[in-house]
Amino acid sequence: MRTADAASPAVLHRDAKTAPVLEESSVLDVIYVVATIALFALVALVARGIERL
Structure with a gap:
């Protein structure tokens, strides 16, 4: 009977590949996240420019 602590080499190898x-x-x-913040900043800048027209 295998326990949860005894991992096979294949499982360890797979985990190393997914790291x-x-x-x-x-x-x-x-x-x-950075792109989304930049997009919102650009939309706010355009809205402020349109507001001044």
């Missing part, structure tokens, strides 16, 4: 994917995913999350 960089998690790092890339978090970097993409930061890029999306």
Whole structure:
């Protein structure tokens, strides 16, 4: 009977392969957040310019 603590080498190898994917995913999350903030700032700037017309 296998326990949860005894991981096979295949499972460990798979986990090692998915680690960089998690790092890339978090970097993409930061890029999306920054892009969203920049988009809202651009919309606010355009709205302020239209308001002055």
